[in-house]
Amino acid sequence: MTRRIGSGALVIATHNEGKLKEISALLEPHGVKCISAGSLGLPEPAETGTTFVQNALIKARAAAEASGLVALADDSGLSVDALDGRPGVYTADWAERQWFEGDPGRDWYMAMGKVEGMLQEKGAEVDRSCAFHCVLAVAWPDGEQAVYEGTAPGTLTWPPRGTMGFGYDPVFVPRGREQTFAQLDPAEKHAISHRADAFAKLVADQFG
Template structure:
């Protein structure tokens, strides 16, 4: 049976300021106070699983256990069909440099791999997002969201983040990076996962 969220405070298990603000805006409308992993000086746990669900569970349960608060974590990434689902859970790793993450480099790497593989177009791909809400007693609720589309080259658009300038959702002629935040959120993997979570766990 699905457990409903009835507490007043929710910990978002992330050190990503943008992601934190996105969740804070939603939860504030529900009268829920949001705190973050950074505010509790929590370290980022090592993500040792090979699935989005596995890594989201690691982050959510580590934060809930450390603070005694319900904790929400996500794990997300891009799966490219012609690359056997890569980069998948290693999406952020493909962008990692000694000085931080460089998603322009990651997009160029992805394009180069598609060319090297002589993959025929269209290059089908999907964004995946898994959300795990964990309680200190070990219970959790899991929801997923997906956005199907194709990869384009050269990349297009100035907004968005990550692989957004390379990803064109099915049924649309703009990439995520060419859309307003409102339009993108209505289609995005994270937007769909959040909607599923709100309906399953937070709906009255």
């Protein structure tokens, strides 16, 4: 039987308040009180893994060990079949500006363009299949852990379409739809997203 999170405090291994709010809303019906690693002043560990599972576990374990509480972390990204699964765990890194490009931060249009350029180099008939992935990792202070993986399969389109969403959403068309994630109503997107898939598995296992 899977070990249960319970109804106590759960540390969300993030310094992003938006992510804390989103996860808190998903777990509130189950009596879980979420607090962020950022609010506890916990350092962010280096994400040295080569898979989504490894990076999610690195973050969850670090938060659990530092806080003495159960911790939840997620790691997510886009994998493109024709690019051998890239950008994968480096999804956000592909949007990083270099110091000489000015305006430090993430440039998602640049990242989308990089993916598209690599696909076009392979010819007009290139396979545009891809998937968003989300891994949720739960870690207990004594070292026990649980992992839940979610996916949202789809295809890449160009040029980008839509103004909602973020990241690669404007070029991602989920399977069975004609609109991109960035064109869908946020509630509709969240219902079919990779994160929703992972959370459904977590909730079924932990609170079912």
